[in-house]
């Protein structure tokens with residue numbers, strides 16, 4: 393069933409290849425199968441959107457692809473490397489070189505300035521601090537924040553914080569950028585700006601994967617992968633699902649208090 397929307401190409405090797413991946417979380421006696429034999433291929437320089445209801449396994453998929461966690465069963469290849477059974481130190485190494493992350497909650501360090509946040513992933517680079525600082529400033533200029541270099545996250549708007557996060561994602565010039573609901577905490581105008589930036593990065597040759605609930609955000613991608621219950625489904629199956637259930641999930645998502653975590657982070661940031 394999950395084979396319907398597999399996008400197998402013969403001319404080029406995938407940069408990301410999930411082969412029958414299972415992820416089972418154990419919580420005490422309870423097991424949750426977040427991924428149930430998920431298979432998908434993503435090719436170099438693709439811009440892919442991943443859509444699916446809450447709890448369908450989108451973030452789990454991103455965490456696997458991003459080397460933040462390993463599958464319970466199945467294989468994951470990142471740029472030809474089998475990452476499915478690596479230990480944390482090897483995963484961290486590969487993650488640092490191959491992947492840039494952008495999150496819904498921005499995940500910036502509140503006590504650090506924009507430049508310092510962008511410099512963080514560069515700690516493994518062999519360059520002197522002044523050099524790293526220069527590169528961080530350049531990346532911030534590229535995302536239009538040349539005038540905000542020494543601002544802390546609490547002194548920046550949501551859209552600006554997400555732009556800092558994009559600059560940070562690019563710190564080690566990774567081939568792949570993963571964005572898990574990057575516009576989930578942004579107004580429409582900032583959302584379109586952020587998506588425009590990801591589109592430009594894609595034009596510059598990066599492979600981009602964006603998780604989103606919003607069709608107008610998914611439109612920026614050239615291909616959409618629909619997932620449901622931890623598997624890839626084809627678009628027809630995704631939309632033919634019980635409309636009542638879909639509605640409930642959407643309403644739940646929309647009624648989630650927006651910016652809650654950001655406010656908490658702000659409070660913490662302000663205390664310091």
Ligand SMILES: Nc1ncnc2c1ncn2[C@@H]1O[C@H](COP(=O)(O)OP(=O)(O)O)[C@@H](O)[C@H]1O
Nearest residue numbers: 417419424426445446447448449450451452453
């Ligand atoms: N760390 C975890 N421990 C236990 N269950 C988890 C964990 N992370 C996710 N899950 C469960 O796995 C399923 C998929 O979650 P997730 O990948 O976050 O979905 P999505 O991002 O599509 O909303 C959900 O049922 C969720 O509750």
Ligand SMILES: [Mg+2]
Nearest residue numbers: 450451452572
């Ligand atoms: Mg998620």
